[in-house]
Amino acid sequence: MRYSSQIKPISYLKANAAEVLTHLAEQREPMVITQNGEAKAVLQDVASFEETQETLALLKMLALGNQDVAAGKVKPVADVVIRLRAKRTSA
Structure with missing residues (x-):
């Protein structure tokens, strides 16, 4: 996955919040938000976030095992x- 097309300044997020949320839900690709030219946050849709959390939990169980x-x-x-x-x- 290439993140270079998914990098937006915080001003873009502020001006287009509803469209950004729609895009995140449809494309299911994270978006990097920059502030003063530096990456500061990553936004992703809830379904992708939940999948990531489940994957991390499984990896943790494997590591513990x-x-x-x-x-x-x-x-x-x-x-x-x-x-x-x-x-x-x-019984």
């Missing part, structure tokens, strides 16, 4: 299955 594996905090699947079956039959 990898840490557990590296630390030896794992059990063989067979042991877990036996324990789960024992719980199921005792």
Whole structure:
């Protein structure tokens, strides 16, 4: 994805807020907002933001799982299955 076409000054955002929101929702591409020629913020539609948050959450779970594996905090699947079956039959 190329962000160079999605860079707008803050004055553009102020003057065209409704159109910017419509564009973000339709195109689902983030927009970089500049102030005094420097990138200051990134705007994106809510659906894309939610997808990003879900992806980050999954990546965090994977990283935590990898840490557990590296630390030896794992059990063989067979042991877990036996324990789960024992719980199921005792309930």
